[in-house]
Each structure stands twice: as structure tokens, then as C-alpha cells.
Amino acid sequence: MTKIEAYLRPNKLDVVKSALGKFGIHGMTALEVIGCGLQNGYTEVIDGYEYDINLLPKIKIEVIVADNIVDDVVKLIADSARTNKIGDGKIFTYPVGSAMRIRTGETGDDVI
Template structure:
């Protein structure tokens, strides 16, 4: 099993969710986050005064998948979330040693299906 974590632009989340549902990926954890990387924030304007916003709002989407699903999900995330601009986000993949469903005690892949 693998954990795929994607930090994406908020406006891309709904389209990504729909596409993941179409391919049978329903288990997601979604968080509103803020951060900066190469994008380095934005310039804002309030009542004629310019100010810098260092942290940019993003959405973090996390999912635990069977190893065989990872490449397909990465391609989906890239195709939906890419604007070819700085700030599109990142995808991280981590190994998952085990998972246990609290209600039934099922472990491993059965716990995430």
C-alpha cells in the first residue's frame, strides 16, 4: 500500500474529486492548507496599499491506495491539476506499512477497500 498526498490549487479540487470517483477512488482526506514554494506568495492591494501574502491557500488531498493504483492516480492528478504555472503543487508518495479498520478490525488492503 502507498499513501499519495497531493497539494493542489483549490479551484482544481472538484474536478479531481469527480475524476477519482470515476476510477473508483472514493477514500480521500482533504485539508485546507497554506504554503509557499517557488511561487513565493502573492502581491495584494487593499485600500491603495500594496502588501505581500507569503502563504498561498492550497488543498491537500491524501489517499491510501493499493500499490498498483499509484501510477494511474498520479497521472490523473497531473492531468487535472496542471496549469503549467508555478504554484500547481506537488505529489508525494509514501510507503504504508499497515492499515486497520477500527470498526471491524480488518487489516491491510481489506481495511482500505
């Protein structure tokens, strides 16, 4: 099993979620996060004071998938989230040692 963690533009969540659902992946976690990278943020003037806003809103999604479909899912997420502009996000993968469904006690690939 592999955990896929993707940081996306907030407006791309529904597109990515829909694409994952069509691929057969219905379980995911989505979090609202803030972060910075190459996008560098922007300067905003509020009540006459300048503020550098360099932590921008993003969505972090996490999915656990079988090892044999990791490349397909990463490509699907990237293709769904891409705008070809700085700030599209990043995708990371991590091996998952074990998993258990609490309700039934199932373990391994049966959990996903």
C-alpha cells in the same frame, strides 16, 4: 499500500475528486492549507499598508491506494490538476506499513 499526498490549487479539488471517483477511488481526505513555493505570492495594499502575501491557499488531499495502482493514480491526479502555470502543486508518495478499519478490525488491503 501507498499514501499519496497532493497539494493542489483550490479550484481543482472537484475536478480531481471526480476523476478519482471515476477511477474507483472514493475514500480521501481533503484539507485547506497554506504554503509557499515557486509561486512567490503577491503584494497587496490594505488601508495604505503594503503586505507581502507569500503563503497561498492550497488543498491537500490524501489517499491510500494499493501499490499496483500508485503510478496510475499519481498520473490521474497530475493530469486533472494541471494548468501548466506555476503553483499547480506537488504530489508525494509514502509507503504505508499497516492499516486497520476501526469499526470491523479489518487490516491490510481490505481497509482500502
